[in-house]
Amino acid sequence: MKERYDVIVVGAGPGGSITAKTCAQGGLDVLLIEKRQEIGDPVRCAEGVGRDALKKHIAPDKRWIAAEVKGSVLIAPDGTQVKMSEDASNPKAGYTLERKVFDRALAQQAAMAGAEVMVKTRATELLRSNGKITGIKAMYMGETRDIKADIVIGADGVESKVGRWGGINTVLKPVDIETCAQFLVSNIDPGDYSKFYLGSNYAPGGYVWVFPKGEHTANVGIGILGSRSGDVRAISLIQRFVDIYMPQAKIVEIVVGGVPVSGPIKQTVSDGLILVGDAARQSDPLTGGGITNAMDAGEMAGNICIKAKEKGDYSVKTLKEYEDKWRATIGKEISKSLQVKNLLIKLSDEQLNQLAHSLDGVDVSKMALPVFLLALFKKNPKLLWELRELFK
Amino acid sequence: MSVNVNRYKCGYCGACVGVCPEGALELVETWIEVDNTCTGCGICAKICPVGALVVVK
Numbered sequence: 423m424k425e426r427y428d429v430i431v432v433g434a435g436p437g438g439s440i441t442a443k444t445c446a447q448g449g450l451d452v453l454l455i456e457k458r459q460e461i462g463d464p465v466r467c468a469e470g471v472g473r474d475a476l477k478k479h480i481a482p483d484k485r486w487i488a489a490e491v492k493g494s495v496l497i498a499p500d501g502t503q504v505k506m507s508e509d510a511s512n513p514k515a516g517y518t519l520e521r522k523v524f525d526r527a528l529a530q531q532a533a534m535a536g537a538e539v540m541v542k543t544r545a546t547e548l549l550r551s552n553g554k555i556t557g558i559k560a561m562y563m564g565e566t567r568d569i570k571a572d573i574v575i576g577a578d579g580v581e582s583k584v585g586r587w588g589g590i591n592t593v594l595k596p597v598d599i600e601t602c603a604q605f606l607v608s609n610i611d612p613g614d615y616s617k618f619y620l621g622s623n624y625a626p627g628g629y630v631w632v633f634p635k636g637e638h639t640a641n642v643g644i645g646i647l648g649s650r651s652g653d654v655r656a657i658s659l660i661q662r663f664v665d666i667y668m669p670q671a672k673i674v675e676i677v678v679g680g681v682p683v684s685g686p687i688k689q690t691v692s693d694g695l696i697l698v699g700d701a702a703r704q705s706d707p708l709t710g711g712g713i714t715n716a717m718d719a720g721e722m723a724g725n726i727c728i729k730a731k732e733k734g735d736y737s738v739k740t741l742k743e744y745e746d747k748w749r750a751t752i753g754k755e756i757s758k759s760l761q762v763k764n765l766l767i768k769l770s771d772e773q774l775n776q777l778a779h780s781l782d783g784v785d786v787s788k789m790a791l792p793v794f795l796l797a798l799f800k801k802n803p804k805l806l807w808e809l810r811e812l813f814k
Numbered sequence: 815m816s817v818n819v820n821r822y823k824c825g826y827c828g829a830c831v832g833v834c835p836e837g838a839l840e841l842v843e844t845w846i847e848v849d850n851t852c853t854g855c856g857i858c859a860k861i862c863p864v865g866a867l868v869v870v871k
């Protein structure tokens with residue numbers, strides 16, 4: 423480890439590793455730190471990802487692909503199934519990842535590009551001189567040291583502190599977080615579609631997902647809004663679901679976690695500081711997906727770091743381009759998803775059933791999500807009226 | 815005011831850290847630490863997926 427770098431990236435999840443790789447490829451001196459002793463473990467993810475979105479960043483590799491999925495099936499409260507494909511042009515629409523291996527592969531990519539990597543190293547505060555951010559304090563194996571850099575990247579996930587230290591408010595309110603529990607189950611037949619169960623009989627206050635994870639195994643999880651958690655907990659709800667609907671399943675792993683579902687937050691950069699991925703609350707409020715958004719944002723952030731170094735200017739003036747870029751892309755998508763989510767959570771079981779039935783006779787099997795939503799809107803303009811702006 | 819972490823229950827996911835308005839919580843690898851800025855507001859206890867947090871007066 424050196425005493426100073428161009429860029430320090432805090433957190434070696436998908437967002438951090440892609441940021442570090444991009445910086446290193448651009449010739450910057452970059453340090454990637456991760457507080458855990460094992461990158462990617464323990465997992466806090468259902469591991470579902472769209473094939474095309476992923477391929478932009480890394481070539482698919484069977485070492486970290488647990489299963490290929492053809493699309494999604496939505497299951498209404500009365501059991502009505504609506505089947506859609508995530509990518510109309512290809513039957514192999516998505517993957518269920520093995521994130522323990524995937525996250526490590528991404529960090530390795532960064533390392534091979536020239537980034538330095540330190541594990542069991544936790545950022546504990548920002549260093550400043552005359553008010554300006556000049557690096558971080560980090561604890562490695564119980565010892566604290568100062569590490570200097572021109573830019574600090576907070577890619578430190580749902581529990582992000584880097585933004586707060588830099589004066590950016592990233593606090594999630596209970597309605598802004600999906601609180602989740604998941605079992606990796608064995609002894610079931612998961613099929614080759616990802617399934618989503620809606621309604622109070624399956625998932626009171628949230629939804630259940632079943633993602634195939636290879637032969638006889640699946641990630642079976644539930645997410646409920648934080649505002650609805652307390653009297654009931656995600657963990658007991660998923661236990662109940664498995665007991666009722668998959669009595670033969672054997673639980674071989676437990677995963678818990680929180681997904682930010684706030685939609686775009688007000689600020690994600692300040693002088694010498696950029697937030698990426700879950701730390702910037704860039705996950706999708708509707709699907710809870712955040713892997714590829716974090717990777718996209720990481721690439722954008724890395725490219726801005728390269729520019730900043732060329733200009734020798736690390737102030738908001740230069741870094742703001744990152745903020746503009748992600749808002750115009752990821753930001754637009756997650757704003758739409760937020761609107762859909764806010765409507766969905768208000769619907770009763772009867773209304774959800776009505777939506778599912780409205781698609782009787784409509785072939786949605788080849789529809790991507792936006793086209794699907796439009797078809798749904800056309801059939802149910804009254805129920806979905808508050809979404810009309812999305813289809814302009 | 816503080817919160818008690820049942821470390822035999824906690825799944826060290828960090829969700830509670832993300833919602834604490836005071837920044838009183840920290841996830842250190844596999845355990846949660848609480849500092850003295852905790853106001854006992856109970857938000858973390860509400861959202862914990864496993865119910866590992868209890869406010870203590």
Ligand SMILES: Cc1cc2nc3c(=O)[nH]c(=O)nc-3n(C[C@H](O)[C@H](O)[C@H](O)COP(=O)(O)OP(=O)(O)OC[C@H]3O[C@@H](n4cnc5c(N)ncnc54)[C@H](O)[C@@H]3O)c2cc1C
Pocket residue numbers: 432433434435436437438455456457458462466467468469470471543544545546577578579580581582583602603604643677678679680681698699700701705710711712713714716
């Ligand atoms: C139950 C659940 C299911 C999910 N399912 C899906 C899904 O199916 N598909 C999908 O796309 N997304 C899913 N997500 C969301 C997805 O996991 C995240 O969006 C994604 O991991 C974000 O990547 P990231 O790099 O921003 O953060 P993370 O992957 O969370 O990485 C952040 C890293 O920073 C480290 N860190 C934190 N603080 C510090 C510090 N101070 N110093 C050093 N290191 C630090 C952490 O240890 C961690 O390794 C799910 C999330 C949950 C909780």
Ligand code: SF4
Pocket residue numbers: 678819823824825826827828829830831841846861862863864865866867
């Ligand atoms: S939210 Fe609960 S399970 Fe997760 S780290 Fe906090 S106390 Fe532990």
Ligand code: SF4
Pocket residue numbers: 816817833834835836837838839848851852853854855856857858859869
């Ligand atoms: S009770 Fe409130 S202030 Fe205390 S740790 Fe929990 S969220 Fe933070």
